[in-house]
Amino acid sequence: MTSVPNLEKNLAQAEELIDLSVRQGAELIGLPENFPFLGEEVDKITQAETIALESQQFLKKMAQRHQITILGGGFPVPVEQCTKVYNTALLINSNGQVVSYYHKVHLFDVDVPDGNTYQESSTVMAGKEIPKVCSFPDLGNIGISVCYDVRFPEFYRQMSYQGMDVIFVPAAFTAFTGKDHWRVLLQARAIENTCYVIAPAQTGTHYARRQTHGHAMIIDPWGVILADAGEKPGVAIAEINFSRLEQVRRQMPSLQHRVFG
Numbered sequence: 001m002t003s004v005p006n007l008e009k010n011l012a013q014a015e016e017l018i019d020l021s022v023r024q025g026a027e028l029i030g031l032p033e034n035f036p037f038l039g040e041e042v043d044k045i046t047q048a049e050t051i052a053l054e055s056q057q058f059l060k061k062m063a064q065r066h067q068i069t070i071l072g073g074g075f076p077v078p079v080e081q082c083t084k085v086y087n088t089a090l091l092i093n094s095n096g097q098v099v100s101y102y103h104k105v106h107l108f109d110v111d112v113p114d115g116n117t118y119q120e121s122s123t124v125m126a127g128k129e130i131p132k133v134c135s136f137p138d139l140g141n142i143g144i145s146v147c148y149d150v151r152f153p154e155f156y157r158q159m160s161y162q163g164m165d166v167i168f169v170p171a172a173f174t175a176f177t178g179k180d181h182w183r184v185l186l187q188a189r190a191i192e193n194t195c196y197v198i199a200p201a202q203t204g205t206h207y208a209r210r211q212t213h214g215h216a217m218i219i220d221p222w223g224v225i226l227a228d229a230g231e232k233p234g235v236a237i238a239e240i241n242f243s244r245l246e247q248v249r250r251q252m253p254s255l256q257h258r259v260f261g
């Protein structure tokens with residue numbers, strides 16, 4: 001997606017892309033970080049309550065309408081008694097029920113060498129918990145992470161202990177870091193945890209000088225890229241194949257050879 005500082009426009013864009021992927025047979029769908037709003041921090045905070053409410057309603061509506069499981073996020077959810085928000089991702093089942101949620105733990109406080117400064121912690125309250133890996137009969141055990149988390153392998157290892165087969169990494173990766181790090185980090189997480197990686201992404205120019213890398217992708221447990229949405233808004237679609245997953249885990253049993261946890 002190329003989300004902009006306009007909630008209604010972004011939800012319309014997401015709806016189109018969901019329709020497109022359902023028509024191609026998708027049963028599990030992910031939307032990128034900031035899918036409902038990507039703009040100035042101050043506007044995000046002012047509109048947080050509306051963004052949170054409408055995003056949740058939207059995700060439930062899409063899940064029920066199409067009978068799909070859907071991961072949305074992260075998006076801002078106000079923290080009680082506080083001006084900050086959680087950067088929250090929601091996993092919703094095909095009945096429209098929230099089955100797992102995650103408040104982003106690692107916040108992006110980084111001066112990127114391209115001149116952009118990010119201080120996510122100035123508006124976002126860090127989550128403290130590893131998300132619950134959720135089990136689905138046809139989709140396997142699904143874990144959740146968001147964007148900058150992808151740089152912290154120990155976080156994913158914790159979800160591996162819960163039997164993770166598929167991990168979501170919705171992101172708004174900067175164009176500057178993305179060109180060198182995005183694909184490599186995602187492939188590393190897939191290979192070391194022998195799991196599928198589904199990484200929905202923001203792409204293009206959003207507002208002011210904010211540019212993201214794009215390349216939403218799906219990676220298999222061997223590290224092979226199964227689908228890459230490229231640089232334009234669109235969809236990446238692939239099959240989760242459990243016999244392939246078991247085959248790779250037999251061929252490369254590294255998860256069973258852990259020594260230090």
Ligand SMILES: O=C(O)CNC(=O)[C@H](CS)NC(=O)CCC(=O)C(=O)O
Pocket residue numbers: 033034038039108118119120147148151172173174177178181210
């Ligand atoms: O740019 C914006 O306004 C929106 N971006 C975001 O909301 C988030 C937090 S600032 N971006 C990342 O986590 C980028 C990580 C990243 O790019 C890396 O780890 O290299």
